[in-house]
Amino acid sequence: MDIPVSYDLLVIGGEMESSTVEEVRKHTWVYLTVFGGLAMLTVLTVAVASLEMAVGLGVTVAMIIAALKGSLVASFFMHLISEKRVILVILIFTFIFFVLLIAFPLSDFLDNAGKPNVP
Numbered sequence: 001m002d003i004p005v006s007y008d009l010l011v012i013g014g015e016m017e018s019s020t021v022e023e024v025r026k027h028t029w030v031y032l033t034v035f036g037g038l039a040m041l042t043v044l045t046v047a048v049a050s051l052e053m054a055v056g057l058g059v060t061v062a063m064i065i066a067a068l069k070g071s072l073v074a075s076f077f078m079h080l081i082s083e084k085r086v087i088l089v090i091l092i093f094t095f096i097f098f099v100l101l102i103a104f105p106l107s108d109f110l111d112n113a114g115k116p117n118v119p
Helices: 021-049 055-077 084-111
Strands: none
């Protein structure tokens, strides 16, 4: 049993997004390019893992490749590349909070530096 709903009710609160064929092709090309980049980085990860190198260097290289792959996924598949202003505000807030969390214990440590630890 279907209830007929007018088109006007479907677009309340926002407009329906209309995409042209060119826009769809552009987005498809971007997604396929990102997929190709992820595939190449995965092959690079496997190739680096098969090399004989120090453990620390191997972990560092693997983390760099993983960060690149994660940034590709977050930027394009999660559409964060178009949210630059929000991300900048969040990063600034995070940096300020980080500085405060480091500054308070550091100031206490510097005030008590060189003093005997007597309760």
